[in-house]
Amino acid sequence: MILIIILGILLVIVSFSLKSSPNQFTQYATIARIIGFVIIFLGLFSSAFKQVEAGKVGVKTLYGEVQPDILNSGLNIINPLMDVTYFDIQTQNNTMASEKSEGSTIAGGNAVRVLSNDGLEVIIDLTVLFRIIPTDAPVILKQIGVNYNDKIVLPVTRTRIRDNAVYYDAVSLYSTKRNEFQQRIFKSIEADFKKRGIVLEQLLIRNINLPTSVKTTIESKINAEQDAQKMIFVLQKEKQEAERKRVEAQGIADYQKIISTGLSDKQLQYESIKAQKELAASANTKIIFMNGKGNTPIILSDK
Structure with missing residues (x-):
């Protein structure tokens, strides 16, 4: 729009020059002046609307x-x-990741490298979701400028992560203390952003990469724990099987004891007679009982 206004001003100046210095183009001076004022008016009018x-x-x-x-x-x-x-x-996002394709367009990636409480280097990939407060936009322009992402969001986030990582050891960051660490850095970054007119909506830790030696140690520990759990299961199973066999053996022993001490000769004779009677009464059966001892009779049957 400024260029249009400047063009109109130039036309007006040229028209006055043609009027003051008569030549073959003097006749167009009035037309040029009118066109110049129209262009200036249109430029000012359009510039007033945004x-x-x-x-x-x-x-x-x-x-x-x-x-x-x-x-x-x-x-x-x-x-x-x-x-x-x-x-x-x-809502805007800024992803800091080890892989270039996942993070901002910085050669080699821009994941945050921190030192843990036990002196190990830990690489953290994360995403920051934020937005500016509309009413604070004039203050941001005056104090920071339009490049608030590089001037505030990135350095504040990286600094606060490093400041808080020193309270945790590498294994805790990787496992048990991950959520606690995320909440802690969220609160500190949120406070810093708010002072600058920026709202932190979410801070998402996407990945925590430990040194290779630490990973190997953790994997060995996990494997050992799994083997221990497996052995406990096997031992429990063997104990249960041993208990089952003991109960079974005790039951057999009790049964034999009852048989040997609880049945008299008369009872055995009575049971024998009952069995013989049932077998003799069965159809299409020939039964021969031969017993030369005791008082049990010999029974012959063709039925």
């Missing part, structure tokens, strides 16, 4: 002085001499 896209706000500056009020989404009427800087107020 359209702000959805999810953005505009910050006005007049000769370098930042205005305290903002332009909301939609069509706004402003002083044509003002410049407008647009800020994105939607």
Whole structure:
């Protein structure tokens, strides 16, 4: 729009020059002047209207002085001499990862390298979700500028992670203390962001990479624990089987004791007679009982 206004001003100047120095183009001086004023008017008129896209706000500056009020989404009427800087107020993310394809476009990746409480280097991949506070956009422009991601988000996040990692050893960061560590750095980063007009929505630890030696130790420990658990299971199973056999043997012994001490000769004779009677009464059966001892009779049957 400024270029259009400048073009109109040049046309007006040229028209006055043609009027003051008569030549073959003098007849066009009036037309050039009219066109110049029309262009200037159109430039000023269009500069007074600013359209702000959805999810953005505009910050006005007049000769370098930042205005305290903002332009909301939609069509706004402003002083044509003002410049407008647009800020994105939607959720933004910054991923810091070991792999270049997963993180920001920095050669070799930009994961956070920290020293744990036990002096080991731990590499942390994480994602930061944040947004700027719309009403604080003028302050951000004045104190930080539009590059607040590189000036505030990245350095504050990396510094606070390093500051808090020293309270944990490497294995705890990797396993039992991971959630606690994430909540701790979230609170400290959130406080720093808020002072700068930025809201921290979420901080997601995506991965924690331990040194190879530590990984090997952890894997060995896990394997040993699994073997121990397996051995405990086998021992419990063997104990149960031994208990089952003991109970079974005790039952057999009790049974034999009952048989040997609880049955008299008369009872055995009675049971024998009952069995013989049932067998003799069965159809299509020939039964021969031959017993030369005792009082049990010999029974012959063809039925």
